Amino acid sequence: MPRLLLIDAKWEGEVKLTDKLKQHLKKTKPKSIDLFASVQFSDITNFLEELKKLGIKVNITKAKRTNKPLQILGCDCYPDSFKDKLESDMILYLGDGMFHPRALILAVDKPITIFDPISDHIKIVDRKDMEKELQRAKRNLKLFLNAERIGILVTIKPGQQYFLAAKKLKQDLESKGKKAYIFIDDTLDPSHYENYPFIEAWVNTACPRIGTDDITNFPQAMINLRDALDPIKALENLE
Amino acid sequence: MYKLELDKLIQTIKQQKAKQVLIQLPDGMKHKADQVADAIEEETSAKSFIWLGSCYGACDLPLGMDILNIDLVIQWGHNKFNKESW
Numbered sequence: 001m002p003r004l005l006l007i008d009a010k011w012e013g014e015v016k017l018t019d020k021l022k023q024h025l026k027k028t029k030p031k032s033i034d035l036f037a038s039v040q041f042s043d044i045t046n047f048l049e050e051l052k053k054l055g056i057k058v059n060i061t062k063a064k065r066t067n068k069p070l071q072i073l074g075c076d077c078y079p080d081s082f083k084d085k086l087e088s089d090m091i092l093y094l095g096d097g098m099f100h101p102r103a104l105i106l107a108v109d110k111p112i113t114i115f116d117p118i119s120d121h122i123k124i125v126d127r128k129d130m131e132k133e134l135q136r137a138k139r140n141l142k143l144f145l146n147a148e149r150i151g152i153l154v155t156i157k158p159g160q161q162y163f164l165a166a167k168k169l170k171q172d173l174e175s176k177g178k179k180a181y182i183f184i185d186d187t188l189d190p191s192h193y194e195n196y197p198f199i200e201a202w203v204n205t206a207c208p209r210i211g212t213d214d215i216t217n218f219p220q221a222m223i224n225l226r227d228a229l230d231p232i233k234a235l236e237n238l239e
Numbered sequence: 240m241y242k243l244e245l246d247k248l249i250q251t252i253k254q255q256k257a258k259q260v261l262i263q264l265p266d267g268m269k270h271k272a273d274q275v276a277d278a279i280e281e282e283t284s285a286k287s288f289i290w291l292g293s294c295y296g297a298c299d300l301p302l303g304m305d306i307l308n309i310d311l312v313i314q315w316g317h318n319k320f321n322k323e324s325w
Contacts, residue, residue, distance in 0.1 A: 149273070153291065156303045163307050167286075181276055184261065184307070185291035192291050195269035 011040045015094060015117045017050035024113075024122050025054060030089035032057040036072040036104065037094035041117055044070070044094070059088050074099050074209050077106035078226070086110070098125070099209075105130055106212055134238060136215045140201070141235045143221035144228065147200035150180045153188050155206040162205040162225065169203065169228055190218040203228040241268060241316070245278050248313060252283045257311035261304055263290040265316035285310075296320060 015037075033051065035058050037044065051058050061084040062069040063076035069083075072093070076082070086108050093101050096116045102125075104112045111126045127134060144150070150173055152166045163184075170180040181199070185192070188206055193199070202222040204211040211224035227234035252260055262275050272289045279287040288309065290301050297320035304312060 154288075154307075156301075156306065158306075161306075179273075181273060182288045183291040184288050184301070184304075186301075186303075187292070189292060195266060196272060196289075197270055198273045 008039050008042075010043060011117065013117065015041050015044050015047045017047055018120050020120050021115055021122060022054070025056065028090065028113075030056060032059060032088035032090070034059050034061065034086045034088040034091045035070065035094070036063075036092070036100070037070050038100055039071050041094045042068070042070055047094075057088075059084065061086070072100050072103060074103050075207055077103040077208055077212065079107055081107050101125055102130065102213060103209070132216050133212055137212065137223070138235065138238045140215060140221040140223050141227060141231050141238070144201040144203070144223050145231055145235075147221070148178055149198055149200050150178055151193075151196060151199035151202045152180055152182045153202060153204050153206060154182055154184045155188055156184065156186050157206065160206040165225060166205045169205075169225065190214065190220075193218060193220045243268075243271060243275060243315070245275065248275070249278065249282045251313075252279060252285050252311065255311055257283075257285050259288065259307070259309045259311075260285045261288050261290055261301060261309045261312045263294050263301060263312060263314040265294045268315055298322070
C-alpha cells in the first residue's frame with residue numbers, strides 16, 4: 001500500500017464571532033454551548049475567547065471517529081458517538097453545508113444551530129428537516145424484519161470495510177431461518193440494487209449515512225448494520 | 240437463456256480447493272446470482288460472495304479481493320482478454 005498524506009485544507013479566513021451571531025446569542029440566551037466544527041473551521045482560539053466574554057460556557061467533546069475534539073465526521077451520527085453527553089442549552093456547528101449537521105440531527109433529537117463563517121449565515125435545523133428519511137427508515141426496518149432474503153453490502157474502501165461483521169450477520173440471519181447473500185463492491189451504487197430482484201431488503205455495512213440520507217433515493221428497503229443487529233430496538237428508537 | 244455451467248464451476252472450486260469465491264455476473268445475468276451462490280454453498284465447502292457492480296468485460300475485474308481473502312473470482316459472459324500495450 002502506498003504512503004499517505006492527509007491535508008486539512010483549512011479555510012483561509014478567520015472564524016469570527018460576527019455581529020449577526022452575537023445578536024442571535026443575545027436573543028436565544030444559551031448559558032452553555034456544545035460546539036462542533038468541520039476541520040476546515042477548527043482554528044477557533046479567538047472565537048472561543050469571544051464566547052467566554054459573553055459568559056457562555058463552551059463544551060467541546062470528542063467524537064469517536066475523529067482525531068481531535070471539536071471535529072465531527074458524517075459517521076458520528078449515533079447517540080453514543082461522543083465522549084460526553086450533549087446536554088448544553090445549544091448545539092452549535094461551525095461550517096458550511098448540511099452533511100455534518102445532519103449527523104448531529106441523527107445523533108440527538110435536539111435543534112442544531114449552524115453558523116457558516118463564510119456567508120455569516122445562521123440556520124436552525126432539527127429532525128423535521130429529515131422527516132422523509134426518518135419515515136422511510138421506519139418502513140425499511142419493518143420490511144427488513146419481514147424479509148426472507150436479505151442482501152448484505154460490503155465495500156472494499158478501507159475505512160468502511162466490515163467484511164467480518166457482514167459474515168457474522170449472515171450467519172446470524174441464517175440461524176433464524178432467513179437467507180442472506182453478501183455483495184461486495186468499491187462504491188455502493190444504488191442503481192445496481194434492482195439487478196438483484198430476489199433481495200427483499202438490504203443491509204449496508206459501509207458508511208452509515210448510506211443507510212440514512214440516501215434511502216429516499218431508491219425504492220428498495222435498506223438499513224444499516226447497527227440496526228440489523230437489533231432491529232426491534234432501532235424501530236423503537238424511531239417511533 | 241445463457242448457460243451458467245454450474246458443473247464446471249463446482250468442479251473448479253473443488254479442484255482449486257477454494258474457500259471464498261466471488262461471483263461476478265454481467266447485468267443480464269445478475270438475477271441468477273442467488274442460484275449460483277446457493278449452488279456453491281450447497282455443493283462445496285466454499286463460501287460465496289457476489290460482486291454488486293459492473294462486469295463490463297474480462298478487463299473489468301474487482302481489485303483488492305486479496306484483502307478479503309477471496310481465493311477465486313468467477314466472471315460470466317466473457318473470455319480471456321489480451322490487454323493492448325501502448
